[in-house]
Amino acid sequence: MPELPEVETVRRYLDSKLPGDRITAVTVDLPRLIKNRTEDAFRRALTDRVFRAADRKGKYLILRLDGPESLMVHLRMTGRLVFQEDESLPDPPYTRIRFSLERGKLTYGDVRTLGDLWIIPSEGKTGISGYDTLGPDAIGDAFTPDYLYRKLKGTSRSVKAVILDQTVVAGVGNIYADEALFLAGIRPSRHADRVTKAESAKLCDAIRSVMLGSIDAGGTTFRDFLDGAGHEGGNVENLRVYGRDGEPCTVCGTEIQLTKIAGRGTRYCPKCQK
Numbered sequence: 001m002p003e004l005p006e007v008e009t010v011r012r013y014l015d016s017k018l019p020g021d022r023i024t025a026v027t028v029d030l031p032r033l034i035k036n037r038t039e040d041a042f043r044r045a046l047t048d049r050v051f052r053a054a055d056r057k058g059k060y061l062i063l064r065l066d067g068p069e070s071l072m073v074h075l076r077m078t079g080r081l082v083f084q085e086d087e088s089l090p091d092p093p094y095t096r097i098r099f100s101l102e103r104g105k106l107t108y109g110d111v112r113t114l115g116d117l118w119i120i121p122s123e124g125k126t127g128i129s130g131y132d133t134l135g136p137d138a139i140g141d142a143f144t145p146d147y148l149y150r151k152l153k154g155t156s157r158s159v160k161a162v163i164l165d166q167t168v169v170a171g172v173g174n175i176y177a178d179e180a181l182f183l184a185g186i187r188p189s190r191h192a193d194r195v196t197k198a199e200s201a202k203l204c205d206a207i208r209s210v211m212l213g214s215i216d217a218g219g220t221t222f223r224d225f226l227d228g229a230g231h232e233g234g235n236v237e238n239l240r241v242y243g244r245d246g247e248p249c250t251v252c253g254t255e256i257q258l259t260k261i262a263g264r265g266t267r268y269c270p271k272c273q274k
Helices: 004-017 039-046 145-153 159-164 174-184 197-216
Strands: 023-028 051-057 060-065 069-074 079-084 095-101 104-110 116-121 257-261 264-268
Touching: 004 051, 004 060, 004 079, 004 197, 023 039, 039 116, 069 079, 145 159, 145 197, 159 174, 159 197, 159 264, 174 197, 174 264
Parallel strands: none
Antiparallel strands: 023 095, 051 060, 060 069, 069 116, 079 104, 095 104, 257 264
């Protein structure tokens, strides 16, 4: 699933291309991806609107428009938003929705068709519970060591389960949870209320570090993720534990272990993480 760095990579590209461009037509090939409007109402809400900005919180991407409503997208497992300056180019594979523009086209593609698109108010609460209940963004100013420590001390859940909880911190998924916990030296299964204040500060810094590092590399592509220009991300080579179960730890040489925590496959080094 695209996590914060992948969505931020897409946001940055679209924010450099879309503002000022007008939607001239909307073609919907798979209406069930639209969650809170009929197909006709979705088209009416977007046609002839002008893009103002691309925003993000957690894994949600918001395309701000010039009217009272805007477009919000969650890519889920395999969603892709790709901008093409030449509208005559073939649509990318698995395109489900097309937005024809004055200066090209924007397509939403989705292999597994699990993504979500909503029309939301341009100001105020969205009315989408998964968005309105998000915790602070993982690379935002409100996500601080003190904040994270308070959240960890209030529960005996595993520390990994806590940082995967989008109401605690928005944007962390399985890849970056494993990577941040490795960088902080914390075993993913440890009870959250047993994490010290100093360790909590290390974990907060580690979450921010792995996120920003991945953004710099264009996100992580194992199979499906493409950025806003249709390119793969380059962060796979920076991963220390995720996808490396059975391989030697890059720090100590111990074999990376695979287990299941909070219902998710979890990789860790039994020597480096306590």
